Amino acid sequence: MKKEFSSMPLTFKEQWPGELTVMFSWQDFLTAIPSPLFVATSYKRNGKENACLQSWATFIGDKGEFICILGWVSKKGHLYETLKNRRCCVLNFPSRDVYDKCAETIKNNGYEDDEITKSGLTVEKAITVDAPRIRECFLNIECEFLWEHDHFAGSNDVTVALRATHICMDTDRCDENKSGRYGTTGYMYNIHSPRNPETGEILPDCFGALEKYR
Ligand SMILES: Cc1cc2nc3c(=O)[nH]c(=O)nc-3n(C[C@H](O)[C@H](O)[C@H](O)COP(=O)(O)O)c2cc1C
Secondary structure: OOOOOOOOOOOOOOOOHHHHHHHHOOOHHHHHOOOOOOEEEOOOOOOEEEEEOOEEEEEEEEEEEEEEEEEEEEEOOOHHHHHHHEEEEEEOOOHHHHOOOOHOOOOOOOOOOHHHHOOOOOEOOOOOOEEEEEEOOOOOOEEEEEEEOOOOOOEEEEEEEEEEEEEEEEEEEEEOOOOOOOOOOOOOOOOOEEEEOOOOOOOEEEEEOOOOOO
């Protein structure tokens, strides 16, 4: 049996003021669609390293170009400012063993912080753009800024399109007979607090891996 949802289930309650009206949406938690986790890195105006843990993104090949669509870039964040200013960044994909350090960048988010180094990760120079890469991440996609678009008039956040200019990838991940890209050692997915519309039960945020059927 399927159920129709045109408005928020009455069982859904905000965990903090604005959770379902200012920051997120009830549909976000009803669907709880997983999306890949990665860290966007760039340099702030003062030359310090910036890191923004990201999800809600997708990746498309079009006419020989590889386009990265970041679905949620906060207009109030450093990433937005650095993209406007330097027009480039690197997308760094962690495996489970380095994820906790990547998540530390959220705490180490001061304007004066070198956010990558302060979180116990190593900066390496990008080849094609003026942005830092995270050495411990198994995949780094160097990108240049293409465009931004408001989600709707007055939205908090924008969608950003980037064009990949260079890719650096761990050779064992390129080989599906070795560690490969998937499973518990590969790409990580964000699972954003699924809720049960029947009971209102709230599961915590978690992350997961991709299992191949065949
Ligand atoms: C699992 C997870 C996913 C996140 N995804 C995004 C995202 O897609 N876009 C975003 O703007 N912030 C996202 N955030 C919040 C940012 O990572 C966080 O606010 C960050 O410190 C902002 O960095 P900035 O000031 O450099 O933009 C996420 C946080 C977590 C824990």
